[in-house]
Amino acid sequence: MDSFKNKSTNKIAQDIINCFKEGSKANIISIKNNKRKIMIRRYAEHVKKTPHLLLLEQSKIETQEWQIAYADVTLIKKNDEEDYKYIGFDIHFNLIEGIIYKRIFINFSFHALIRVIERCNIQELSTPDKVKKFLSSMIKPILLRCLSMYEDMYEELSIYKSDDTIEKNKIFEKRESYIITNNLFMPIVMEIGKNPSGKIAFGFTIKTVMPDTYNGAKKTIKEKERKHLKEKIFDYSYLLVPYAHLL
DSSP states (O other), rough: OOOOOOOHEEEEEEEETTTTSSSOOSSOOOOOSSSHHHHHHHHHHHHHHHHTTTEEEEEESSSTTTTEHHHHHHHEOOOOOOOOEEEEEEEEEEEETTOOOOOOOEEEEHHHHHHHHHTTTTTGGGSSHHHHHHHHHHHHHHHHHHHHHHHHHHHHHHHOOOOOOHHHHHHTTTTTEEEEEEEHHHHHHHHEEEEETTTEEEEOOOOEOOETHHHHHHHHHHHHOOOOOOSSGGEEEEEEEGGGGOO
């Protein structure tokens, strides 16, 4: 990637997207070994050196209960346009119980990506490695909020007793929340759909980004109370286990 100096924010955003154009050719990393510790160590090494994979979190490192979460960067075109308009993150979880992927997707609109670039240090994004580091640090807090939104829905379903289908379906309607990270306010929309395999998937979209001092951000922060986030991604693993499947 060339230096971002003297480039427009639109061009920088497109350059960042171009970093990931090659993308992944497979849904999951296939690494076989009888000992989980050795397998996950190789997993982590592979994620760190692969351009389109972003390491998000590890737990119980160097034990037989080692777990890893990472994002597989995917690019999304809008209709028949030539340029990619969304940068997406398919979140992968390698748990003791199995592997989860194509269940939780985080999508950034091109507009949102431009807004992030406008409000950060451009020099920090001048190489593909720096882009990966930046996106990893940004995606983790967003994922924590997304998992919290999923947890809210899960808890509502677990206590729901009525046979009223219409009322129950309201639980699955579009949900909205937000995250504040690096003094940036990011509204998040959660929607439920199906992945290419026809299984339930959860999509979280960030359509815009603004400083948390903007009036629109301050108004939302004042009016919408949010649940306190858990500290780690794997603190939400109990939500994910039912979807885990072994290779």
